[in-house]
Every structure is written in C-alpha cells, then in structure tokens.
Amino acid sequence: MKLITISRQYGSGGREIGEKLARRLDIPFYDKKLITRAAKESGFSESAFENAEKKAGNSLLYSIAMGMNAYGNHDIGFTHLSLDDQIYLAQSNVIRKIAKEGPGVIVGRCADYILRDYSNVIHVFIWADMAYRKERAIKLYNLPEQKAEENILKIDKARANYYNYHASEKWGKAENYHLSIRSDTVGIDNAANLIVDYLKSTERG
Numbered sequence: 001m002k003l004i005t006i007s008r009q010y011g012s013g014g015r016e017i018g019e020k021l022a023r024r025l026d027i028p029f030y031d032k033k034l035i036t037r038a039a040k041e042s043g044f045s046e047s048a049f050e051n052a053e054k055k056a057g058n059s060l061l062y063s064i065a066m067g068m069n070a071y072g073n074h075d076i077g078f079t080h081l082s083l084d085d086q087i088y089l090a091q092s093n094v095i096r097k098i099a100k101e102g103p104g105v106i107v108g109r110c111a112d113y114i115l116r117d118y119s120n121v122i123h124v125f126i127w128a129d130m131a132y133r134k135e136r137a138i139k140l141y142n143l144p145e146q147k148a149e150e151n152i153l154k155i156d157k158a159r160a161n162y163y164n165y166h167a168s169e170k171w172g173k174a175e176n177y178h179l180s181i182r183s184d185t186v187g188i189d190n191a192a193n194l195i196v197d198y199l200k201s202t203e204r205g
Contacts, residue, residue, distance in 0.1 A: 001025065001103040002199060003121045005111040007163075007171070010155040011133030011141075013183045013191070014126035018105045020192040025199075028104040034094060042090035052087050053108070053162045088166050108159070112176055113167035122202070124195055125177040132184035 004021065008014020015031060022029035039046040092114045098104055099115050112123040133152055137143040143151050163171035174180055179198055181191045 001027065002202070003099055003103055003115070003118075004105045004195065004199075005115060005121060005123050006105065006107045006126060007112055007124070007177070008107070008126040009128065009133065009172075010152050010159070011137040012126045012128040013136065013188045015107050016188055017126055017181075017183065017191045017195075018107045020189065021195055022105040024192060024196060025103070025105075027102075028098075030098060030104055030106045031108070034091070034098070034106065034109060038087075038091045038094040041094060042087075044087055044090060048083070048087055049091060052084055052091075054158055110163055110167050113163070113169055116176075122179070122195075122199065123177045124179045124181065125172060125174075126181055126183050126191065127172070128182060128184035 004018075006014050006018045006021075008017075018031070019029055035046050035049040038044070038049055088110075091109055095106060095109065095111050095114045098106065099118050099121060112121075115121045115123075130149060130152070134143075134145075134148045137148050137152055138145050160171040163169070169176060179195065181194055183191050186194065
C-alpha cells in the first residue's frame with residue numbers, strides 16, 4: 001500500500017476526505033500529528049508550524065521577507081536560514097521519515113513536492129466550485145457569510161504562495177498530481193472511494 005498526499009483548496013473537504021481515506025485503509029493520518037512530531041523533533045513550537053503557511057498572503061512580500069530560497073544551497077548552514085526556512089526543512093525531514101515508515105495520508109505541507117521522487121507515493125488534489133466551498137466554510141468553519149468568499153480566496157492565495165515559494169512549482173498544477181478530484185461533483189465519500197479505487201488499480205498494475 002502506498003502513502004497518499006492530499007493538497008486541497010480551502011473548503012473543498014480535502015482534510016475530511018483524507019481522514020475518511022485513512023480510516024477506510026486503516027493507515028495513519030498526518031495533519032496535526034505531523035505538526036506535533038515536527039515540533040517535538042525540531043524544538044520549534046507547534047504554533048510556528050501552524051502559522052508558517054498563513055503568513056504567505058502576499059507572494060512578493062513573502063519572498064522579500066524570506067530572502068532568497070537558500071535551503072537548496074548545501075554550502076549554507078542550517079542556522080543561517082530564516083526561521084520559516086528552518087521550519088520548512090524540519091517539516092520536510094519528518095515527511096521523508098514518514099514516507100519510509102510505511103503507508104499513510106498526509107494533508108498539505110508541500111508533501112507532494114517533498115516526496116516527488118518517491119515511487120511509493122500517490123499525490124491527490126481536491127478542488128470544488130466557490131459556491132460549494134462557501135457553504136462548507138460558513139457551516140463548518142463559521143466564516144461570516146458576507147466575507148466568506150474573500151476569506152477563502154485569501155487562504156487559497158496564502159497556500160499557493162507558500163507552496164510556490166518552497167516548492168518552486170505551481171500549486172494546483174495538474175502535472176504535479178496523479179489524481180485531481182472535484183469534491184462538489186462527486187461528494188466527500190465518493191472522493192475517498194475514488195482514491196481507494198485508484199490505489200487498487202495501481203497495485204493490480
């Protein structure tokens with residue numbers, strides 16, 4: 001059985017799909033658990049990991065604040081990196097360890113990019129139309145109705161900026177994923193079923 005990474009638009013139900021998938025396959029689910037583990041192993045606080053993505057609301061300002069993307073340069077020591085880069089590296093190390101430990105479901109955290117060269121990983125992107133996401137965000141996350149769409153777009157932008165900066169790829173680009181599922185069309189349960197079916201087909205192949 002393979003590891004599954006799930007990237008998702010805000011309000012599309014990606015996290016819920018990931019949880020259902022993990023339960024059906026009886027494998028670990030990594031969201032908050034990943035943050036807790038990364039914090040424990042790195043010494044950074046859990047809030048530092050939780051807030052890293054939220055800070056990336058403006059791509060230009062985020063890039064300036066972070067400085068040049070230095071963690072690809074092996075001549076630069078870990079301590080010379082920005083705090084956000086250090087957090088990203090600590091998080092990446094944990095994700096790679098998880099990939100070696102066995103099957104599981106990882107939500108977000110640039111996991112698809114970090115594990116892009118791993119053969120035992122399936123990458124999934126979950127998306128939906130705005131009306132569906134607004135309805136979920138208002139009902140489940142208590143976003144004010146008048147500003148729901150504005151907040152959804154802001155969160156999506158932060159996720160995209162964070163991913164585009166750290167991954168040097170474009171968030172949501174079809175070529176980065178094995179599956180792209182529109183949750184408002186198929187539903188949350190059926191989205192999990194589709195991923196299970198895809199896993200079975202790859203195992204048969």
